[in-house]
Each structure stands twice: as structure tokens, then as C-alpha cells.
Amino acid sequence: MGPEGFKPLCWAADPVRGGFDSHTFPPQSLVVPESLTEMKALSLMSGGLDSMLAAKLIMEQGIEVVGVSFTSPFFDAEGARRGADELGINLTVIDLSDDLLEVIRSPKHGYGKHMNPCIDCHALMFRIAGQRMEGLGASFAVTGEVVGQRPKSQMRFGLGAVERESGIEGYLLRPLSAKLLAATVPETEGWVDREKLLGIHGRSRKPQMELAEKYGIRNYATPAGGCLLADENFSRGLRDLKKHGRLTNPEIRILSFGRQFRLSDTAKLVVGRNHAENERLFEFRPEDSMLVKVTGHKGPVGVFSGDATDENLELAGRIVARYSDSEGSEPVTVRIWSSEDDSKDINVVPFASKEVKDLAI
Numbered sequence: 001m002g003p004e005g006f007k008p009l010c011w012a013a014d015p016v017r018g019g020f021d022s023h024t025f026p027p028q029s030l031v032v033p034e035s036l037t038e039m040k041a042l043s044l045m046s047g048g049l050d051s052m053l054a055a056k057l058i059m060e061q062g063i064e065v066v067g068v069s070f071t072s073p074f075f076d077a078e079g080a081r082r083g084a085d086e087l088g089i090n091l092t093v094i095d096l097s098d099d100l101l102e103v104i105r106s107p108k109h110g111y112g113k114h115m116n117p118c119i120d121c122h123a124l125m126f127r128i129a130g131q132r133m134e135g136l137g138a139s140f141a142v143t144g145e146v147v148g149q150r151p152k153s154q155m156r157f158g159l160g161a162v163e164r165e166s167g168i169e170g171y172l173l174r175p176l177s178a179k180l181l182a183a184t185v186p187e188t189e190g191w192v193d194r195e196k197l198l199g200i201h202g203r204s205r206k207p208q209m210e211l212a213e214k215y216g217i218r219n220y221a222t223p224a225g226g227c228l229l230a231d232e233n234f235s236r237g238l239r240d241l242k243k244h245g246r247l248t249n250p251e252i253r254i255l256s257f258g259r260q261f262r263l264s265d266t267a268k269l270v271v272g273r274n275h276a277e278n279e280r281l282f283e284f285r286p287e288d289s290m291l292v293k294v295t296g297h298k299g300p301v302g303v304f305s306g307d308a309t310d311e312n313l314e315l316a317g318r319i320v321a322r323y324s325d326s327e328g329s330e331p332v333t334v335r336i337w338s339s340e341d342d343s344k345d346i347n348v349v350p351f352a353s354k355e356v357k358d359l360a361i
């Protein structure tokens, strides 16, 4: 679900505002207070040290900072909540699930090492944050990006692409690297003192650690920590869903736990590895999926998605039986529920380990 009242609106494509054009900036709705003491900035918070330091550098200039962070099936906002608490700023959390899914299906700037479309993801976050600026009374946005710190998305090209596509070009300030970048409107207008901003570059964390020490910041999340899109195993499963036309949020939600199997081009099975995973699979199973479980023996829950042909269901039954307490190659009965009141039993011979491995994603 997208955030309430959300429209995937970019100032660049908004027919009401007539489209973005750098000559018509700032947009009419941008908040520019009469007095600098009322100036407010919106900070994109990841909960990592850099985003906290960026916010802190702006707060040090007497500017009020409000935070924005995002959730999706790939990451949560817990780190940002802790970071905002530590800095004493209010945080707005926005659900990015549906919009990020569109980006993952076809990222304009491609993927990183795995299925992480970082440039497009950043641009999406900034665009949505930009749409919230007016409502939150902010005049510009702040991020913790550092030039040259990460491949692609934080090289100068990546930063430029993100900014151009964010809809808030000129109003996006990166305090940690500001002196290496063209001056933004908040700097040229004198809202912030550029001299007090920094020129950090590259992957060394030393300058940030020294600043953290200076500001007494101790609790922060690891850089890019927790984004499943940058995880190799998760990305393999995501690629499989994309290839088979099942890239939907319900399918993605059961991708991060259980054993994943591709049964055919039209069917997939996820099998719980322990009691906790069985419970989560049961809770988060897609609406149109089926549950598969051995009867008469202890065994895991399987969630079957796709085309319920006899062949696909037999494969699913044989895999689930393989992880049950049944005896080796003896046939067992597997029950398949398509709903609470509708089930059928099939008899199958459990697969051997090697056969199961061949179907694993």
C-alpha cells in the first residue's frame, strides 16, 4: 500500500504545475519563510551516521530539521527512528512499497551489484520527500550522501542524475560534500552558510567518525545496512520472480524466509525451515497461494504459488514430504489447501536430497 493520499507525482511530470523547468524554479508552492529563524529543512534519514551528521550540520546553523524516512518489503525505518530520536527531531515515515516495485521492474539507471537500483531508488525517495516539503513547511532538503563513497549512486554522475530526477533540483543540499559540489539555492540565498559545510570525499570513514565523536553521536545504523535489494541470495529470488512475471509485493514478502523452489515456469514453492518460518509463511502467504503439508507426520508448511497442474502439485508435495519426518522413499499423503474449506489429498514419494537441490532457486 502506498502512503495515504499518495500520488506518484514528480514536479517534472505534473500537468497541474505545468512540468518542471529549471528556468521556472522555485516551484510556486515552495516554502520560503520571511525570516531565517523560521527556516526549516527536511532531512532524508536512513539512520546511518552520514544522514545523522548531515542533519546535525544543518541544525548547528540554527535551522530546524524535520526527518523523512521510508519503509518497503526490502528495508524498514527502525534505524531512522533511532537516529531521529537521538537527534531529537520529528520523523515522518512513508511506505514506498508500490512505487519502489515499479522502479525495480524497470530501473532507468539499471541495478547495482545485485537487484539494488540505487540511483532510481534515491531519485524516487527524493521526489517523494520533495512532495512532502511543502506540507512539512521545509524550504530545502538535506541528505547524507558523500561524493565518491559508493559505486555508481554516489559518484558525481549518480548524484547529478538523482538530483535532476528528484524534482527538487537546486534545493537538495549534501552538507557532507557541499564544498565539492555546485552551490545550491539554500547556499546562494544565504539560508545556510556554505563555509560551515564540508568537503568530504571517498570511502574513508575517518572524517565522519571524528564528527560523530565531536557531536557525541554513538547509535547509528551501518551504511546501506539492511537493504535486501543489495543481498545476493535475496536478489536471486527476486530475479526469478521478475523472470516469471510474479514480481508482486505479496510474493516478495515471502522471499526473505524459507527455502525457495522453482517448480516450472508457472509455479513456485516456499518451504519453512523451522516453526517460526512456518508461522510467518502462513501469515504472509499470497492470497491466491495454496498451503501444502504432509499428513500423519511432522513436517513444514509449503506455500505454493502459480498454476495448480497435477505435475506442479506433485512436485510441491514431493519437496514438502522430503523435509517431513516420514521415512525416506515410502509414499506419504500430502494435503493441499486452496482455502480454509477446500483441500485435497495426494500421495507422493518424497524426493531425495539431490532432486530437491536441482529445483532450489
Ligand code: SF4
Pocket (backbone or CB within 6 Å): 075, 116, 117, 118, 119, 121, 122, 224, 227, 228, 229, 230
Ligand atoms: S541500498 Fe537499497 S534502499 Fe539504499 S538506495 Fe540502494 S536500493 Fe535504495
